[in-house]
Amino acid sequence: MFAFILRRLLATIPVLITVALFAFLLLRLTPSDPAAIIAGDTATAEQVAGIRAKLGLDEPIYTQFFIWTGKLLHGDFGESFYFKKTVAELIADRVEPTLALALCTIVLAILVAVPLGVIAARLHGSWIDRLMMGFSVLGFSVPVFVIGYCLLYVFARELRWLPSNGYNRLADGFGPWAQHIILPTLTLSVVYIALIARMTRASMLEVLSEDYVRTARAKGQIERRVLFRHALRNAAVPIVTVIGLGIALLIGGVVVTESVYSIPGLGRLTVEAVLARDFPVIQAVILLFSVVYVMINLAVDVIYSVLDPRIRY
Amino acid sequence: MASPVLEIRDLTVAIADSGGDRTNAIEQVSLQVMPGEIVCVVGESGSGKSVTSQAVMALLPKGQLMIASGSIKLEGDELTTKSPSEMRAVRGKRVAMVFQEPMTALNPVERCGDQIAEVLEIHTDLDAKGRRARVLEVMRSVHLPDPEQMADAYPHQLSGGQRQRVMIAMALVLDPAVLIADEPTTALDVTTQAQILKLIREMQQRRNTGVLFITHDFGVVSEIADRVVVMQKGRIVEQGSKAAILSAPREAYTKMLIGAVPSLVPPVRTAITAPVTLETVALNKTYGKRGFLQPAARVVKAVTDVSFEIRRGETLGIVGESGSGKSTVARCIARLVDPTSGRIDIDGVDIARMSERSLRPYRRRVQIVFQDPYRSLNPRRTVGQSIIEGPVNFGLPHADAIARARDLMGLVGLSPDALDRFPHQFSGGQRQRIAIARALAMEPTLLIGDEPVSALDVSVQAQVLQLLDAVRKKFDLAVLFITHDLRVAAQICDRIAVMQRGVVVETGPTAAVFSQPQHEYTRALFSAAPGQGFGNRIGAGQVADALPVAAV
Incomplete structure (x- = not known):
């Protein structure tokens, strides 16, 4: 390994x-x-x-x-033409909001989507299954910015429960941080919940007809354990693949979401840098993202072999 | 007299939305299993023998099958009225099950020991240490070598026989009153099968377990049964002691089933002296090579120095256990995989290393019929499309190809009008007939059968073997017949090559190899065949005159 x-x-x-x-x-x-x-x-x-x-x-x-x-x-990314700062400083300033948004999105998506997918597969063909899959089609097809403005309208403008824009550093307190991150996270996670739930369902459906699931039932195992102990781990490899791909695709979603909610993160920085032809910043961001991609891929491969002992490199 | 541990009375299982020809999967089934008794339920596919076992376990597929009437009593305790959670307490503890495929029946991502311990987790209060001790104890009792290490191994690291031992350990760890074994040795090699049958016998005698043993194999029945129940189309045809059923069956269906089992005694055959169609010389196939940045080369020799010849009109059988390399040989000859070295002469021309382009004319001369007719035909194309695809690729006009396909359908005993139908509209035996027609449409000189009858019921098997023999005669084909089934090999092959770990250990005329096996491995293989003494009268299940001939 x-x-x-x-x-x-x-x-x-x-x-x-x-x-x-x-x-x-x-x-x-x-x-x-x-x-x-x-x-x-x-x-x-x-x-x-x-x-x-x-x-x-x-x-x-x-x-x-x-x-x-x-x-x-030598670790020198140069100096921004436009912001008159070193690129390293600029990225360090902007990285926290993006990282927070991305992590919250992925965690939320996994926590919601995987159980949804498992339930849908277990109740395959029932109205619950069809309802969930209907919502997931909706989740795929509505653009991120539409979801963003809808959430803003309801929760920020009408109900006034949550702030409509900006970002609070975690260092300045959890409460304000959470208030600012909730709407962007919801916005961004919809499409990933749809994606991961569908994949989980498909993968679970395949696994549930396997012989070892029948063996588990023949042992007298309760249904919840049959699903989560025996089936889900066997179904996990394609799900992890989709989550890995999802994280990679997240970058695009981050750009839009940060713009909708005026969050000063890497996504906004990228847009500003492109408009200003700020070469050193753009190059650094591209390199940074590709390092992240490569690392995610590696992590996914490592997780495969942890999940499935038959996969050895 | 002791009372039965399992008593099934008038059990009927209904099919939920029966659009098909049957409304019930099983009807009025009554049987009982005494403590320490092995009852074999025998039948062909669709006979309802597995449904019976699923009903006992309350594992009938939800929404598709349900118990309509009748009773199932386990040690006098009625099971049909139990709630799902009450049944969970019964399953695994008082009645346990061993399945057919040990590879797929074990969870591939969980350690074997943990899977056995799971039964204890569910049904006992033992702590982790106590569970571990019990697991090692039961693994020792099923003769698994080095239980400590095996308990921490994953299923894929074990052999098929070892996996089935783990399954048996899992089933017996809580000493159930009844063990249901659903074709537990069907997926195993013959030598492993003999060991597992012995193990089931031993465990069951030591613990006085009642066993409901489901099988389609009369060899196995004659080896292990105390009593036999014969099922057909969801009903019990006949039941009685082993001796009564095997030697003096009353019902026609039972007689037919037993009569269809091929004999282990090969018929007398005359040596064939026609010209050689296929000759392999020192054929080798190795897998794996040194990779980039990969230090040690892991080379597996699948086939080593295999040399044999097949003459026109002759059937050569390759017999051997899984992993012996017999299918690899077939695939090399059909150039589905490229041999590493050696020669493959088809009608005198070496095709072993021919380029794909120059190989093309030879492709049609070698055709294969595969084991599983359910998967070897494209489900989205009509059988007609499948049959004419090859000839049309080789330039035969469409109309001529259709005409040929119609002739061939008649030849293999199917209606030419069935060409427009899809594979799922045919039974397993019919599909294998179609696969044979597809191969013949190419007008081959060499026909390879890779376990062509292994997935078929015994009565259908006899008919397909008969068809293969008939087309060999009609078209004067050289046939390479790959099988693990010695009974089939005895009946259809002129000569036999025995393979072990990629090497041909013995070749010779079938009668000679069966009567005087020379190699130690051949002797071991033959002595492991279940039911040695059973069905060996000359001519039993013989290809030539067993059943009405299809229009040949």
Whole structure:
């Protein structure tokens, strides 16, 4: 297992180099000039050229790439053109809201969706099953921002139970933090609840017809244990796969949700950086996200082998 | 006289939405099991023997089958009126069950010891330490080697026989009054089967357990039964002592079932001297290779230096237990897997390493009929589409292919008008006939049967064997017949190759191999076959004249 994790970590190196190259090239090849944006509308050509020289944008592209990767290896992500801060500081500032939102979403989704899926599978074909699956289709098809504005309208505007925007750091107290995170978490988790519940149901349906489920019943085991002890663990591999994919896809949802609720997280930062052609920030965010993807994949593979002793690497 | 531990009286189980031909799965079933007695319930698929056992366990599929009338008494205690939670207290404790497939009947993600301990968790107050002690004790009593280690192993780390021992340990850990064994040895190799039968006998005698033993195999019946109950289409046809049923059956159905069991004594056959169709020379297949960043090579030799030949019009049988490499040989010859080394000559041309393009004309010459006709036909295509697909791929005009398919349907004993139907509209035996027609549509010179009758009921099995033999004669085919069933091999094969761990240990004319086995393994294999003395009169279940011939 240890050797496997080490091998997988080594294998991420070429992946990250490729991602870095793409991130770098993609932005250089877009027809826009950050120097002009920074200089503003009234700048002269000399001023723009000066800024360009200062940022190193007048060097040939490959020189720029090597300077940039060299700095990366020393942990230097450069300085934001637009925010006038180092990128590392900027990301450190913005990472907590996103992390909190993502974690709350995933935890909520798993806690709600897995039992729902198990119940639906157990009551396969009943009205409860059909109702749950009906809701899950709805959950898939309604866009995140529509769900967000609906929740805002009901809970923030009409009922006035929860704040409509912003984020409170966990360090400033749990209460205010929780108040601010509830609506965004609900918004974002709907689609994942739908996804994970469907997968759980499908996977459980398959497993429930297996012989060892019958064996468990023949032992006199109670139904709850038959479902959760014997069936669910066997059904878990596809469910974990979907959860892993879900976390990866979460990033897109985070961008929208953070915009709806004006949360100063990485999603908002990404949008702002893209609009400002803030290359160093965009590149750092892309790299960060791809590291997260790779780590999630690794975690999923490790969880597989924990869940199923037949899977060995 | 002792009173029965299990008494079933006039039991009828109804089918909920019976759109089919039967309203009841079983009707008016009455039987009893005395303490220390083994009662074998014999019947073909659909006879209701498994439904009977499920009814006793109250494990009938919910909403599909339900007890309509009758009574089931366990040690005098009525089971049919018990609530689900009362039944849970009975299951696993007073009546336990061993299933057919030890691979799938055990939870693959839980340690074997924990699965046995679960029974104790449910039904006793033992603490973890006490449970562990009991688990090790019962594992020792079913002769599992090194119980400490086995208890911590996962099912996939055990052999099939060991898994079935774990199942038996699980069933017997609380000393139930009744053990229901539902085809417990059907999925096992013949040598393992002999050991498991012995174990069931031993455990049952030591504990005086009453056993309801469900099987389709008369060899097993003759080995283990005290009394026999014969079922057909949900009803009991006949019951009595083993001696009475096996040697003097009264009912025609019982006579037919027993008569259809192939004899272990091969008929006299003349050696075939026609030209050689298939010859393999030093065929090898190894799996696994050194991977990138993977230090030690884990190479499995599936097939080692296999050489044999089959002449036109001849049937060569490969017999062996699971893992002996017999199916791998077949797949290499059909080039479904690529052999690692060696030669495969079809009509004198070596196809072992031919490219896919030059292999194409030879593909049609080698056709396979697989074991499971339920899965080897595409369920979404009509059987006609399945049959003509091959010939059309090889350039036969559509209309000609259809005409050929109609001829072949008649040949295998089915109506040509059935070409528009889908596989699920046929029975298992009919589907296997279709699979044979599909293979013949390609006009092969070599027909491979990979356990083609193993999934079929014994009466149907005899008919399909007869059909295979008839088409061999009609088209002068070379046939490679792979089977684990020595009785079948004795009846259909001209020559036999015995395989063990990828190696052919013995070859020879069938009669010679059966009467004077040379290799130690062959002798072990033959002596393990259940019911040695049973059904061995010459001609029993013989292919040539057992049943009315289909239109050949």
